[in-house]
Amino acid sequence: MKKSVFLGTLAVAGVAAGFASAQTLAEVQERGALNCGVTTGLTGFAAPDANGEWQGFDVSICRAVAAAVLGDANAVEFVPTTGQTRFTALASGEIDLLARNTTWTFSRDVDLAFEFVGVNYYDGQGFMVPRELGVSSALELDGATVCIQTGTTTELNLADFFSSNNMSYEPVPIETNAEAQQQYLAGACDVYTTDASGLAATRATFEDPAAHVLLPEIISKEPLGPLVRHGDHEWGDIARWTLNALVAAEELGVTSANVGEIGGTTENPEIRRLLGTEGELGAMLGLDADWAARAIAAVGNYGEVFDGNIGESTPIGLARGLNAQWTDGGLLYSPPFR
Numbered sequence: 187m188k189k190s191v192f193l194g195t196l197a198v199a200g201v202a203a204g205f206a207s208a209q210t211l212a213e214v215q216e217r218g219a220l221n222c223g224v225t226t227g228l229t230g231f232a233a234p235d236a237n238g239e240w241q242g243f244d245v246s247i248c249r250a251v252a253a254a255v256l257g258d259a260n261a262v263e264f265v266p267t268t269g270q271t272r273f274t275a276l277a278s279g280e281i282d283l284l285a286r287n288t289t290w291t292f293s294r295d296v297d298l299a300f301e302f303v304g305v306n307y308y309d310g311q312g313f314m315v316p317r318e319l320g321v322s323s324a325l326e327l328d329g330a331t332v333c334i335q336t337g338t339t340t341e342l343n344l345a346d347f348f349s350s351n352n353m354s355y356e357p358v359p360i361e362t363n364a365e366a367q368q369q370y371l372a373g374a375c376d377v378y379t380t381d382a383s384g385l386a387a388t389r390a391t392f393e394d395p396a397a398h399v400l401l402p403e404i405i406s407k408e409p410l411g412p413l414v415r416h417g418d419h420e421w422g423d424i425a426r427w428t429l430n431a432l433v434a435a436e437e438l439g440v441t442s443a444n445v446g447e448i449g450g451t452t453e454n455p456e457i458r459r460l461l462g463t464e465g466e467l468g469a470m471l472g473l474d475a476d477w478a479a480r481a482i483a484a485v486g487n488y489g490e491v492f493d494g495n496i497g498e499s500t501p502i503g504l505a506r507g508l509n510a511q512w513t514d515g516g517l518l519y520s521p522p523f524r
Contacts, residue, residue, distance in 0.1 A: 210282050210414070210421035211255060211472055219261045222248035223281035226266040226362045230387040230496040231287055240264045243495040247285040247306060247412050247429060250481040254428045254473060259484035268361045269337040273298055276415060283425055285412040287381060289339045299416040303426035304433075306411050306488075308508040308517050310404035311340050312382035314389060317399050319376060324403040328353040333366045333375035335359075340380050343406040363388060381408050383496065383504060390501040424471050431478035434460060434520040435487035437511050442486040445479050460523045467523060488518065 214220050224232035224244055232242040240248075240262075249259040265281050276284045277298070287309075288294075290302040313324045321327065324347070334341050336359045348355050358375040360366045367388055370378040378385065382404060389395045412429065414422050435441070438457050440448055449461030458464035462475030471477065485491055492509065496502045510516025 210418045214255055214282055219263050220252040221263045221265055221281045223265045223267045223272055223275050223284040223286055225286050226268055228363050228384060228387050229391050230502040243491060244285040246485040246491045250432060250485045251283060251425055251428050253480040253484035254477040257480060269335045283412055283414055287410045290409045290411050291339060300413045301416055301422045302411045302413045303422055304411050304429045305409040306429060309381040309383050309408040309410050311343050311406040311408060312385050312404055313401040314378045314385045314398055317397050324401045327377060330376040331356045331358055333358045333360050333369050333378045335380060344379055347405045386504055387502050428481050430520040431481055432488040433518055434523055435482045436489040440482055440487060442483055442490060445482045456523050
């Protein structure tokens with residue numbers, strides 16, 4: 187039943203995608219703001235701070251694109267979306283870009299007619315349980331009640347995992363991470379399952395994080411990344427290469443602190459092309475030469491974004507792991523700027 191509900195969501199969004207308009211760059215520039223879809227609130231990834239300002243790892247992608255195309259990282263209208271509403275919001279044109287811990291899958295790319303512009307976080311699905319439950323492995327969860335966000339890949343992975351291990355479970359459907367947190371802490375479910383990064387972010391907000399355990403099993407690949415609609419390849423290029431610019435900047439040693447001067451002093455030709463002091467890459471995107479420099483200056487390079495929002499020095503405490511640069515044994519890799 188869960189699968190049919192999910193496929194129904196896909197069908198609705200797929201139909202709506204046919205009405206999406208092209209020329210998104212012109213629309214965003216005329217509007218003077220980027221409409222960016224984010225979560226309804228996930229600490230470290232996308233959530234308003236005490237002043238109501240959206241902050242987080244995914245929020246930084248929105249701000250970087252706004253800086254690149256509008257020259258103002260604050261020219262973003264953040265649109266909270268759930269697992270159920272995110273694709274309709276993008277397909278209908280309500281948002282220009284979705285940056286909301288969304289897994290790149292075949293059906294979303296092909297059937298829903300979206301275009302993932304890259305991976306900004308390599309993740310996998312995990313499980314969190316109260317320590318007092320005495321569970322040390324997901325294989326001990328037979329008969330458990332499980333809080334699960336509807337309309338997600340994790341919903342389908344959960345069914346596969348329990349079925350393949352001849353175990354049963356009772357799903358407790360929830361719409362948002364905030365609802366999951368509330369239900370889980372209230373004891374409405376024994377287990378909360380979602381992306382491991384989301385579990386770490388959620389646990390970090392608990393009054394006593396140590397009272398909750400992340401089980402060792404990672405049961406799926408979850409390449410998370412921003413996406414746009416099919417049909418506007420120029421806009422897709424802008425989002426893709428803005429993300430690539432942040433990744434390449436870290437590899438090349440370009441930071442928010444030195445981006446203002448390194449382009450004019452370095453003898454590295456790729457840095458000069460990246461920052462627009464050599465070549466015509468900006469013009470190829472329909473932007474000016476400083477587009478990438480503005481994005482990096484606004485949010486920092488990929489490493490700065492990671493470390494400042496979800497890294498080991500933050501309460502969320504995620505290690506780089508697969509999200510390290512390829513030169514450091516990770517999967518993070520930008521195509522060349524040439």
